[in-house]
Amino acid sequence: MTLIDKNPHEQCVITGFAPGSKKYRARLLAMGLTRGTRVKLIRRAPMGDPLEIELRGFRLTLRRDEASIVLIQIGRHDGRGPHGFGKKNRGKHCE
Template identity: 60%
Template sequence: MESEALPLVGLQTLRVGDCAVVRRVNSPNSNLRRRLLEMGLVTGSKISLVRFAPLGDPLEISLRGYRLSLRKEEASRVLVERIVE
């Protein structure tokens, strides 16, 4: 049975506990794109959503052995593929 590729979604759409793989950083702002890449959000990185702040923004993710907080606007620029376990 062939597995179908799941659609790419913005990182901000994940739920707490969801795991995903970064597939693309899509930002018209080259400085933001570079900053996200420097923080480890590169293609193929596995991430998990740890929590949202009390008012929903920012969100905290875990990747490569550390935790990172991002604003929802920044997270929306990171396209991920959910990992279904």
């Protein structure tokens, strides 16, 4: 299953890249589309292409051709622990 096959506002997780898709991969990887990343399809453009997705707290648009190399699975699990941490000694000045 790839990014283009899913319905808007369904949470899913990137599982990898389709083989032989080196062309767009460098940019997608730099943008943070790595394995285990949660993505959400926000919408398709009025003419059906490109797509708008949300990941890592920002929104990205990409064409169907580019989205079609991103393999996904539905769900929320991304193998990462939950955010949050214990007490921190905060302050304006750092060493």
